[in-house]
Amino acid sequence: MSRAQRFVSWNEQRFGSAKGVRWLLRYVFPDHWSFLLGEVALYAFIVLVITGIFLALFYQPSDTHMIYHGSYTLLDGQQISEAYHSVLNLSLTVPAGLLMRQTHHWAADVFLAAIVLHVMRVFFTGAFRKPRDVNWFVGLTMLMLAIFEGFAGYSLGDDLMSGMGLAIAYSVAMSVPLIGAQLAHLLWDGSFPGGSDFLPRLEIAHALLIPAALAGLISVHLALIMRQHHSQFPGRGRKESNVVGTPMWPGYALRSIGLLLAVAGILFLLGGLVQINPIWQWGPYEPYLSTNGAQPDWYIGWLIGALRLMPNFEPTIAGHTPIPNPFWGGVAFPGVVFTILFFWPAAERRFSGDRRRHDLLDRPRDKPQRTALGAALLSWVVLIFAVGAADRVSFRLNISYAAQIHVWRVGVWVVPVVVYLLSLSAARALQRSGAHPLRGSPRVRLRRRPSGEFELVDAGSPSPEIHERSGGHGERRCERTTE
Amino acid sequence: MSTTARTVLAVATVFVLLCATASAKTSAGAALYDLDCASCHGQTLAGRSGMGPSLRGVGAGPVDFYLSTGRMPLQDPRDEPTRSPPLLNARQRSAVTSFISSFGGPPAPSADPQAGNLSAGQHLFTSDCAGCHQVVARGGLTVGADVPDLRAPSARQIAEAVRMGPYLMPRFGPRQLSQRQLDSLVRYVLWTRRPDNAGGWSIDNLGPIPEGIIAWLLGMAVLALIARLIGERTDA
Numbered sequence: 250m251s252r253a254q255r256f257v258s259w260n261e262q263r264f265g266s267a268k269g270v271r272w273l274l275r276y277v278f279p280d281h282w283s284f285l286l287g288e289v290a291l292y293a294f295i296v297l298v299i300t301g302i303f304l305a306l307f308y309q310p311s312d313t314h315m316i317y318h319g320s321y322t323l324l325d326g327q328q329i330s331e332a333y334h335s336v337l338n339l340s341l342t343v344p345a346g347l348l349m350r351q352t353h354h355w356a357a358d359v360f361l362a363a364i365v366l367h368v369m370r371v372f373f374t375g376a377f378r379k380p381r382d383v384n385w386f387v388g389l390t391m392l393m394l395a396i397f398e399g400f401a402g403y404s405l406g407d408d409l410m411s412g413m414g415l416a417i418a419y420s421v422a423m424s425v426p427l428i429g430a431q432l433a434h435l436l437w438d439g440s441f442p443g444g445s446d447f448l449p450r451l452e453i454a455h456a457l458l459i460p461a462a463l464a465g466l467i468s469v470h471l472a473l474i475m476r477q478h479h480s481q482f483p484g485r486g487r488k489e490s491n492v493v494g495t496p497m498w499p500g501y502a503l504r505s506i507g508l509l510l511a512v513a514g515i516l517f518l519l520g521g522l523v524q525i526n527p528i529w530q531w532g533p534y535e536p537y538l539s540t541n542g543a544q545p546d547w548y549i550g551w552l553i554g555a556l557r558l559m560p561n562f563e564p565t566i567a568g569h570t571p572i573p574n575p576f577w578g579g580v581a582f583p584g585v586v587f588t589i590l591f592f593w594p595a596a597e598r599r600f601s602g603d604r605r606r607h608d609l610l611d612r613p614r615d616k617p618q619r620t621a622l623g624a625a626l627l628s629w630v631v632l633i634f635a636v637g638a639a640d641r642v643s644f645r646l647n648i649s650y651a652a653q654i655h656v657w658r659v660g661v662w663v664v665p666v667v668v669y670l671l672s673l674s675a676a677r678a679l680q681r682s683g684a685h686p687l688r689g690s691p692r693v694r695l696r697r698r699p700s701g702e703f704e705l706v707d708a709g710s711p712s713p714e715i716h717e718r719s720g721g722h723g724e725r726r727c728e729r730t731t732e
Numbered sequence: 733m734s735t736t737a738r739t740v741l742a743v744a745t746v747f748v749l750l751c752a753t754a755s756a757k758t759s760a761g762a763a764l765y766d767l768d769c770a771s772c773h774g775q776t777l778a779g780r781s782g783m784g785p786s787l788r789g790v791g792a793g794p795v796d797f798y799l800s801t802g803r804m805p806l807q808d809p810r811d812e813p814t815r816s817p818p819l820l821n822a823r824q825r826s827a828v829t830s831f832i833s834s835f836g837g838p839p840a841p842s843a844d845p846q847a848g849n850l851s852a853g854q855h856l857f858t859s860d861c862a863g864c865h866q867v868v869a870r871g872g873l874t875v876g877a878d879v880p881d882l883r884a885p886s887a888r889q890i891a892e893a894v895r896m897g898p899y900l901m902p903r904f905g906p907r908q909l910s911q912r913q914l915d916s917l918v919r920y921v922l923w924t925r926r927p928d929n930a931g932g933w934s935i936d937n938l939g940p941i942p943e944g945i946i947a948w949l950l951g952m953a954v955l956a957l958i959a960r961l962i963g964e965r966t967d968a
Contacts, residue, residue, distance in 0.1 A: 285959035286956065288959075347930060359955070409867055504962050507962055515955060519946070540867035638941050
């Protein structure tokens with residue numbers, strides 16, 4: 250017996266794993282680069298966990314104040330919290346601490362960017378349709394958790410920027426109708442800036458609860474994908490009943506490991522070379538300290554934009570303000586966006602009347618209405634996001650801030666309509682021409698016969714593996730119900 | 733001649749000479765003032781409503797600040813004065829300054845950064861200035877004014893700005909900030925020009941906005957490109 254065979258039989262006798270492993274190694278991944286965006290998010294998450302464990306070894310969730318007498322003269326003799334002190338040490342004295350902190354932070358920024366692109370891919374290709382609607386819900390839940398997770402991490406440092414961010418978050422929590430004051434009091438263990446339990450709670454949420462929830466949901470997400478198999482674009486030999494692509498081994502696994510290394514490499518390069526959130530320059534937070542241009546990380550920026558854009562609308566009824574203003578930008582706006590996304594699969598089934606199962610994807614042009622509505626929604630959110638930086642735009646480009654706000658208060662409603670109409674006609678034009686938006690007109694190869702006439706040559710990719718969903722492992726039922 | 737008489741004569745000559753240079757300077761200053769400033773601040777320095785405030789008793793600090801940062805003469809009295817190359821050269825500036833300060837006012841403030849304490853300066857700056865100027869003094873926008881980045885002004889101009897409060901900036905007199913605190917503040921502002929960028933490329937010390945741009949353009953875009961290179965495409 251060769252060593253490999255001995256290894257297999259050792260495992261087989263103990264775990265009976267051969268069948269599962271064989272199934273896994275032969276699992277077929279459909280070939281399209283956009284399917285890798287979700288993997289980028291997964292690998293960024295892995296980098297986050299590894300660097301995060303390192304940070305957790307040094308972080309101290311305590312708001313007890315001390316007088317700093319360390320190596321960093323800029324803050325010598327100042328009152329700082331132990332939490333801020335521990336992050337300061339992580340940045341300036343712990344070996345490799347700054348590399349880990351910065352890589353962790355860049356990984357968080359890229360993690361959310363990858364999730365957003367992945368959600369867009371899934372949306373615009375209709376991959377959220379039955380039976381993958383459940384996984385769409387899982388994915389959206391992870392997106393929401395990731396936003397909270399990032400915000401919690403940003404807030405742990407107890408530095409000037411994070412303190413100002415928490416002040417805004419506190420006012421948003423307070424603005425929730427009826428329960429706001431109680432809610433904020435509960436979360437912050439008292440009124441702002443919070444009681445001594447606040448930072449420990451935040452750390453447990455950031456370093457344990459939310460990551461555990463994310464890890465669990467990622468497992469469910471991947472298990473569901475494998476159970477239902479990947480969806481794929483239509484094309485030569487591709488049917489609702491099969492998956493055409495590259496098997497896990499050899500082939501896809503190597504490609505995916507390559508991507509893992511690329512993600513880790515880029516994130517560590519950024520972490521080592523580009524400075525992010527230099528809390529030693531911001532200094533510690535106290536409610537009487539402030540800085541111009543304090544901002545959250547980019548994935549919270551859309552809420553800042555909404556808070557800025559919202560007109561000063563705060564009705565008082567019998568001396569009460571039932572809905573304080575921050576509610577609209579900080580709660581109602583993301584609430585609306587996520588509600589639309591969560592209800593989209595059901596709404597689409599309802600309005601299109603198409604309740605069938607779909608394993609073949611749409612190209613965006615195939616569903617002009619979905620594509621155009623999705624693009625409109627996206628432009629709405631992106632515009633509001635951009636308004637979050639209007640002060641910097643005004644400072645740098647000398648465009649009056651007040652004028653920007655006035656224009657965008659109207660613009661955020663007009664632009665999506667324009668985007669909707671343009672996308673609709675672009676999708677229809679593409680449908681007619683058959684051109685690819687990036688690659689131009691479809692390539693056609695002709696061959697000349699000896700007789701002199703031309704014939705079409707079918708130039709496909711080198712024959713990929715075809716996995717009949719119905720055959721082989723029986724992992725996938727084959728009868729399709731049409732309700 | 734007796735020694736006393738000779739001394740008296742010498743002193744008198746020196747005095748006359750000094751007065752002459754000083755008044756030559758003031759009269760050169762007066763001429764420049766009439767030319768560049770009087771249209772807004774008035775022939776008698778009493779100010780003209782809707783054009784410019786009175787300059788009687790402002791002292792040397794504000795005049796030196798406004799002239800050496802090129803903010804005065806202003807183009808349009810409704811504009812926010814902004815830093816630009818000075819119109820007058822150093823000699824002309826000191827002539828105008830001594831002309832205007834001959835109408836009274838406190839002497840020009842100054843600061844000695846070496847006498848200040850960096851950490852105290854950082855703390856004072858985040859409590860009194862950063863809300864407008866940004867914590868690493870990179871500037872920004874506040875209600876009604878652009879707040880400048882503080883990489884350009886000299887120690888002396890910083891001291892003058894703090895003591896006078898140009899445009900919408902509040903003024904901080906000796907009651908709010910002692911001379912030593914002023915020294916510390918100036919020391920910190922000078923430090924922000926070359927802050928401790930232990931993390932690498934500083935991306936302008938502004939925090940999340942440039943960070944988000946980098947995360948998308950250097951992080952996500954590159955990874956999407958890699959995905960595109962190693963992933964297959966479908967000719968759908």
